[in-house]
């Protein structure tokens with residue numbers, strides 16, 4: 001049973017600590033829910049953490065079903081499957097259980113339970129329909145420390161045909177409660193720990209640099225960067241050494257979950273050029289989002305580094321560097337990548353020069369770079385991708 005679980009209410013109700021998962025049945029019962037749909041992915045559905053999740057809920061006398069046909073960069077058809085499952089089993093609530101893919105699909109399922117038409121009618125664009133109807137009671141339980149989607153208000157789902165990522169956004173998509181239980185992340189392999197962790201870092205860095213004055217987000221971003229700089233390399237090391245369930249390991253995983261959630265809170269301010277490039281890579285070569293961000297971030301921060309000495313100095317101090325120049329921070333990013341096993345170049349993961357023009361066209365159209373601190377032209381995207389491909 002849990003030793004100590006912290007509960008607080010920002011940005012939603014959070015239960016944090018090893019064993020937080022045991023609070024899930026009480027929260028469902030308090031909300032009067034008796035039949036959740038557990039939304040997870042194909043891989044997680046076969047892992048012991050999924051068996052344990054179902055047992056915790058069943059042992060409390062709560063009927064539950066699972067929908068797990070989720071994989072890769074999730075698409076609209078995966079959402080449709082989940083909506084059908086929710087209706088078929090007559091569920092009354094949703095447990096979003098997994099990495100960003102499962103959590104995003106869970107949120108999109110929640111939208112489509114009471115909203116008619118097509119999911120992408122509700123895309124976050126000027127012509128998108130507003131999300132106004134009731135959203136089923138949803139709680140989230142992350143099993144990666146990366147996207148922060150568990151504490152966010154958006155869902156990212158790709159078009160099945162074009163593979164373009166589309167964002168569905170509404171404040172009502174925020175989970176009613178989030179369970180940050182590090183014991184659900186202590187079996188993550190080193191490569192997934194590294195790529196998802198680099199996604200969290202990219203959220204924090206891009207949010208801190210994003211245009212506009214939002215002191216709350218800035219403070220959260222810097223503190224998240226500080227925690228991540230300490231705990232991401234440690235978690236990757238723990239994973240490489242067999243993921244033993246020591247106190248230190250669990251504490252580092254807890255801090256990674258905190259940093260990832262802080263990233264999602266901070267990026268309410270905006271994101272930037274790295275995310276636009278990463279979205280293009282998922283469309284063109286179906287790359288994992290965290291891997292794309294992880295490879296790209298030094299190239300994109302090199303582009304951003306001129307004229308932002310104060311911001312780069314604050315980030316360099318947060319990660320404990322003696323030299324606080326933008327160059328030193330970019331070098332730190334390169335070293336971190338190498339240390340945790342993120343490939344240096346995009347060519348190392350199969351991206352070719354032939355992909356360049358499509359990548360640039362998609363990145364230019366992306367919604368993230370308008371909040372980048374420097375404008376990013378088509379030529380700039382070309383230069384960044386050329387350097388990153390290697």
Ligand SMILES: NC(=O)c1ccc[n+]([C@@H]2O[C@H](COP(=O)([O-])OP(=O)(O)OC[C@H]3O[C@@H](n4cnc5c(N)ncnc54)[C@H](O)[C@@H]3O)[C@@H](O)[C@H]2O)c1
Pocket residue numbers: 041042043044047049072073074098099100101102104143144146147148149152154155156165184185186187188189192195196199264289290
């Ligand atoms: N909504 C948002 O704000 C937001 C932000 C960033 C990214 N995203 C989206 O999130 C998705 C990426 O999420 P992700 O990086 O968490 O990857 P993911 O959900 O695709 O998971 C990566 C892999 O890790 C496996 N996995 C997850 N937990 C595990 C565990 N505990 N043990 C072993 N394996 C485990 C999964 O099965 C999967 O194979 C993308 O679709 C991206 O677009 C959303």
